[in-house]
Amino acid sequence: MATQKVQLMATCLVDAVAPEVGKATVRVLELARCEVGYPEGQTCCGQPAFNVGFVDEAREMARYTLDLFDETEGTIVIPSGSCAAMVIEHYPEILEGTDYEDKAKRVAGRTRELSQFLVHDRGATGFDAVCDGCTITVHRSCHGLRNLGVRGEVDELVRSIAGAEVVPLEGAEECCGFGGLFSVEMPDVSAAIMRQKLDNVEDSGANILVGGDISCLLHLEGGLRRRNSKVAVRHFVEMIGGDDGA
Amino acid sequence: MSSQPVTFLGRARELIGTPEAAAVDRGVRRFNEMRLAGSAEYAVMEAMRDRVRAIRLHSLRNLDKLLDRFADQVIEAGGRVHFARDADEANQIVAQILRDTGSRRVVKSKSMVSEEIELNPYLISRGFSVTETDLGEFIVQLADDVPSHIIAPVLHKTAAQIGKLFARKLGVEETADPTKLNQIARDHLREIFLAADAGISGVNLGVAETGSIVTVTNEGNARLCTTAPRVHIALMGMERIVARWEDAAATLEVLARSATGQHLSVYTNVVTGPRRSDDPDGPEQVHVVIIDNGRSDILGSDIAEILACIRCGACLNICPVFREVGGHGYGTVYSGPVGSVVTPGLHGMNPWWELPYASTLCGACEEVCPVRIQIPSMLLKLRERAASEGRLPGWLEKGMSRYRTTATDPVKWASAKKWLYRLSGLVSMGGYIRRVPGPGRGWTRFRDLRRPAKQSFSDWMRDRDGA
Numbered sequence: 001m002a003t004q005k006v007q008l009m010a011t012c013l014v015d016a017v018a019p020e021v022g023k024a025t026v027r028v029l030e031l032a033r034c035e036v037g038y039p040e041g042q043t044c045c046g047q048p049a050f051n052v053g054f055v056d057e058a059r060e061m062a063r064y065t066l067d068l069f070d071e072t073e074g075t076i077v078i079p080s081g082s083c084a085a086m087v088i089e090h091y092p093e094i095l096e097g098t099d100y101e102d103k104a105k106r107v108a109g110r111t112r113e114l115s116q117f118l119v120h121d122r123g124a125t126g127f128d129a130v131c132d133g134c135t136i137t138v139h140r141s142c143h144g145l146r147n148l149g150v151r152g153e154v155d156e157l158v159r160s161i162a163g164a165e166v167v168p169l170e171g172a173e174e175c176c177g178f179g180g181l182f183s184v185e186m187p188d189v190s191a192a193i194m195r196q197k198l199d200n201v202e203d204s205g206a207n208i209l210v211g212g213d214i215s216c217l218l219h220l221e222g223g224l225r226r227r228n229s230k231v232a233v234r235h236f237v238e239m240i241g242g243d244d245g246a
Numbered sequence: 247m248s249s250q251p252v253t254f255l256g257r258a259r260e261l262i263g264t265p266e267a268a269a270v271d272r273g274v275r276r277f278n279e280m281r282l283a284g285s286a287e288y289a290v291m292e293a294m295r296d297r298v299r300a301i302r303l304h305s306l307r308n309l310d311k312l313l314d315r316f317a318d319q320v321i322e323a324g325g326r327v328h329f330a331r332d333a334d335e336a337n338q339i340v341a342q343i344l345r346d347t348g349s350r351r352v353v354k355s356k357s358m359v360s361e362e363i364e365l366n367p368y369l370i371s372r373g374f375s376v377t378e379t380d381l382g383e384f385i386v387q388l389a390d391d392v393p394s395h396i397i398a399p400v401l402h403k404t405a406a407q408i409g410k411l412f413a414r415k416l417g418v419e420e421t422a423d424p425t426k427l428n429q430i431a432r433d434h435l436r437e438i439f440l441a442a443d444a445g446i447s448g449v450n451l452g453v454a455e456t457g458s459i460v461t462v463t464n465e466g467n468a469r470l471c472t473t474a475p476r477v478h479i480a481l482m483g484m485e486r487i488v489a490r491w492e493d494a495a496a497t498l499e500v501l502a503r504s505a506t507g508q509h510l511s512v513y514t515n516v517v518t519g520p521r522r523s524d525d526p527d528g529p530e531q532v533h534v535v536i537i538d539n540g541r542s543d544i545l546g547s548d549i550a551e552i553l554a555c556i557r558c559g560a561c562l563n564i565c566p567v568f569r570e571v572g573g574h575g576y577g578t579v580y581s582g583p584v585g586s587v588v589t590p591g592l593h594g595m596n597p598w599w600e601l602p603y604a605s606t607l608c609g610a611c612e613e614v615c616p617v618r619i620q621i622p623s624m625l626l627k628l629r630e631r632a633a634s635e636g637r638l639p640g641w642l643e644k645g646m647s648r649y650r651t652t653a654t655d656p657v658k659w660a661s662a663k664k665w666l667y668r669l670s671g672l673v674s675m676g677g678y679i680r681r682v683p684g685p686g687r688g689w690t691r692f693r694d695l696r697r698p699a700k701q702s703f704s705d706w707m708r709d710r711d712g713a
Contacts, residue, residue: 010703010704012653014703015663015702015703015704016663016666016698016699016702016703017696017697017698017699018696018699018703019699019701019702019703019706021703022703022706022707023703023706026707026710038704038707038711040656040704040708041656041659042704043652043653043654043656043659044649044653046653048646048649049646049649049650050626051607051626051629052603052629052633052638052642052646053626053628053629053630053631053632053633053634053638054630054633054643054646054650055630055633057646057647057649057650060650060654061650061653061654064653064654142606142607142608142609142610143607143609145609146608146609146610146612146613147609174566174608174610175566175606175608175610177566177606178606179605179606179607179608180606180607181642182603182605182606182607183688183689184685184686184688184689185255185603185642185688186254186255186258186603186604186688187688187689187691187692188255188258188259188262188692189255189258189262189567189570189571189604190606190692191691191692191693192262192263192570192571193566193567193569193570193606194692194693196569196570218695218696219693221693221694221696222678222689222690222692222693222694222695222696223692223693225678225693225694226692226693226694
């Protein structure tokens with residue numbers, strides 16, 4: 001397959017809190033014969049502001065991000081279903097009727113969530129990753145699932161890992177309770193929903209919980225640590241990209 | 247609406263982890279499985295959803311014309327029509343009809359709009375006797391409780407609790423057997439039905455072309471309420487209208503499938519005017535009270551589509567927040583995702599602005615809504631309204647403003663990351679934080695927080711590309 005030019009939008013959480021996800025994304029994209037560009041100066045897509053109702057603030061962050069990426073070439077790839085949904089769905093919505101409308105549509109049209117990009121655009125599912133003794137279960141994060149239709153892509157990607165077994169997760173398509181600032185504004189409710197998810201994760205027999213959104217995963221990781229669980233949490237791209245020691 | 251002193255979160259805290267919440271979780275999961283099974287065997291479900299969506303939107307777009315036609319046809323059939331602007335007016339109209347017809351003993355079949363206008367306390371305080379005859383509503387009334395689910399008012403109660411309640415209030419032997427409980431209620435209600443002067447019902451659909459009122463139940467109590475007493479008063483939210491019978495048929499089918507997975511509800515009760523001279527039974531008078539109570543405000547706003555709701559409860563049953571908290575957490579009759587849009591729409595943002603925030607925005611509600619109402623985007627619109635009205639806490643407002651400034655300036659962003667890393671060093675151990683101070687403390691009450699990275703991904707990329 002011919003080499004393809006892509007631009008990586010890392011997302012704020014990957015940038016600041018989970019850089020290993022970004023590193024693995026670069027590795028995996030290169031394995032999938034992509035030339036990875038990384039526009040300097042990227043920050044946050046504005047989703048946190050948008051979701052609590054601060055749409056003016058979100059619009060400003062959207063314009064900033066659009067200016068940055070509209071100048072680049074190639075497919076914009078995002079290792080997060082919810083940030084990708086923000087760019088693909090909500091940017092054109094909140095900028096409709098403004099002088100950024102065309103730019104928003106242009107960038108939205110170039111943007112892909114990572115697992116969909118790998119499976120559908122690159123037809124790449126095997127990355128020669130090895131994980132002996134790994135029993136993996138997959139949580140399907142809501143925005144990727146319901147806004148973008150990410151259903152079996154992550155499962156398909158992790159199933160290619162040698163030595164790993166993928167086991168079903170009861171209620172895999174139910175929300176984990178994160179909900180962005182909801183997790184801080186209504187922590188008791190968020191944690192109650194999380195409890196059911198974590199019970200299901202532990203009942204699945206998996207020792208690694210995998211997903212496609214680091215935001216939900218950090219919430220679940222924090223909950224698993226708090227209950228002294230042995231289950232580890234990884235973004236799927238870390239599983240297939242491995243850690244080559246870079 | 248009576249507002250309660252506590253917030254959604256306050257009520258939720260009291261409910262989470264209780265036997266009541268566990269009963270709700272079990273109940274909604276069962277409903278959800280029934281819906282899935284009912285939809286799976288109904289090959290045209292998706293097409294029917296599209297059709298019913300079109301029907302409902304058509305009704306909303308032509309509401310004034312359809313209401314006129316409906317009212318004309320009700321009168322044509324011998325019924326009477328009353329329009330009520332708000333809850334007060336609706337309650338007054340009902341009380342006046344009861345007085346005018348010398349009615350004192352009232353039986354009621356299930357009506358959410360009567361809960362919305364708080365009709366029961368209004369009538370009871372004026373000397374009328376009011377008995378709920380839907381089993382769930384009957385239990386709610388006996389327990390001096392409020393419904394917790396739009397189609398299953400006592401979803402939050404177990405059979406054992408109901409058995410205890412019946413034993414205490416009705417002087418019967420205690421049992422937890424649902425069949426026996428049903429029989430007890432039936433025996434108790436039979437006499438009350440026969441002695442009633444007036445029956446009050448809700449309206450699932452008003453059919454404009456014939457002026458007919460359709461109510462669906464699984465118990466048959468609406469049929470008794472609307473035929474046995476001399477007077478029938480039907481309370482109808484003004485959006486419950488469809489143009490034609492074929493529209494009603496399609497809507498009822500999708501309603502039953504989405505609510506409980508049934509092909510149709512067990513009883514579909516149709517009332518077109520009072521008894522004719524050659525009818526063996528039926529009421530002497532039929533009154534339809536068409537209630538606005540904030541619906542016109544919704545219709546003229548950016549959440550108008552929520553009025554397309556057919557009250558199946560599917561969005562409640564799938565909602566992760568509802569599952570943990572139950573309907574009582576919402577503090578209002580319309581709970582769950584649809585209620586979080588309807589309630590601030592009907593009754594104003596104060597104090598209901600917080601309900602749109604009682605959602606993770608997971609989108610499951612939109613996925614199951616038979617009418618495909620875009621509930622999450624309406625929740626977002628209401629959140630935008632709340633934020634622009636300055637209703638959010640100061641820390642959030644200031645925080646967002648600062649976040650915007652930082653996130654639109656690469657220099658500030660880079661320095662903020664460094665500061666966050668340094669500051670987090672004061673409170674973290676082994677890369678995780680067990681307790682953060684300030685507004686973020688809610689996070690660490692239930693979860694550890696991963697510390698920001700020493701080298702951000704952007705810095706790593708810069709090193710890599712530079713190398």
